[in-house]
Amino acid sequence: MAFFSFFATLKIQGGLAMKKIILATRNFRDTYVEQMEKDYQFIVYSKDQAIDWSQVEITIGWKPAWNEHLLTEKTNLKWVQAISAGVDTLPLKEFAKYDILLSNGSGIHAESITDHLLALLFMENRGIFQAIQQQRKQQWAPDTIPYAKLSDQEILIVGTGQIGQRLAKALTFFGVHPIGINTSGHEVAGFEKTFALSDLHACAKTADCIINILPLTEETTHLYDEAFFAQMKPSASFYNVGRGPSVDTAALTKALEKKQLAFAALDVFEEEPLPENNPLWHTENLLITPHISGHTPHFQKAFMDIFLANFQQFLTKQELVKNEINLDKGY
Known part of the structure; x- marks a missing residue:
């Protein structure tokens, strides 16, 4: 476990230990970010921000602009946590090609x-x-x-x-x-x-x-x-x-x-x-109605209940325990 923690979170560059990255499409409350940053660097995506894509191991959500950076032979991406229940807009075939785990937000809504x-x-x-x-x-x-x-x-x-x-x-x-x-x-x-x-x-x-x-x-x-x-x-x-x-x-x-x-x-x-x-x-x-049926006032807590359960399992076994998607079936 100690070896995995070192392998999953650190990279030696110029003598400095660099944390792997969790890249997200949106921000979350400090209490949740603090739990992630024990092992990873948490970054909220901005198109103007310089990102070391080789360090991105987990994403929360997905942007089409990430395809060219994270869906290549050199990718270190291991897990995508989708925010929504539906994953039909995501590049599922590419996730399967590069053995990337995918989980969704099913149940939140x-x-x-x-x-x-x-x-x-x-x-x-x-x-x-x-x-x-x-x-x-x-x-x-x-x-x-x-x-x-x-x-x-x-x-x-x-x-x-x-x-x-x-x-x-x-x-x-x-x-x-x-x-x-x-x-x-x-x-x-x-x-x-x-x-x-x-x-x-x-x-x-x-x-x-x-x-x-x-x-x-x-x-x-x-x-x-x-x-x-x-x-x-x-x-x-x-x-x-x-x-x-x-x-x-x-x-x-x-x-x-x-x-x-x-x-x-x-x-x-x-x-x-x-x-x-x-x-x-x-x-x-x-x-x-303008796609509002799933709007919920307590989204962050419900979503983080799913993500953090998966996160703990991923840290120890590189597995997911909630809402894992079958990439062949698409659900």
Whole structure:
């Protein structure tokens, strides 16, 4: 262990011992930085700052500008801790090529995203969106506001990870029947039933609401296309808090216009920020939120709980204990 500590953190240059570097895209509270700086030099990236890239062994977050410095045959980079849950924008093939470990921030946003989805469900089922529109027009028309009860509804949750499980548990409390979709259809606690991703279209036929929480992979790109929306009940709704490119935006717009589904709520988009001229802004029965479902007031603590657990394991064994990503699968 003593040998590894010396090897991992020190380099002799001109007789001076140089600490290896943790390079981050953002700063953290002093109490967290102090824990890192016992073994490493912590640097917050700035494009104007001179960095000895040969000393960078860990990164917190990732910048495309780092590719040319850290993804080469001479790299000493060993571990990337992604800040978000999604890692689809990262150079996974290059990480695999250079044997770089990758972990993500999965679980940090589970509570916030669950709260966001519950808010959508209650506002939709109680006609709150229509009431807001009527208020703007100074209309009093209670008979025109549709409403439904949430209990006994079948809600299809596509993605049975930490967010999906937390949502399923919350929905069960309200008498909802949570049905899960994952890659293989394996059972997951909290769901009444689970099905494989290949059964998505069949499950869509009976669902009252379909919620996408999947990461973006080749398999999930444009998973929700024209053929999918054609399977939905006209009274059903669709929410996306996963990744924007999972939805064929043109197909969704067309489906809403044809009333193949009653309502949609999108928090993520194929192009972000959503351009002002995008037709989604003017699509009826669609709610747009600007990628805010995962915002959490206690982010640093939740993130550092993951990072520091991995950090201690990395120092002793060069392994990770939380949220390690399979680079071949992309999740």
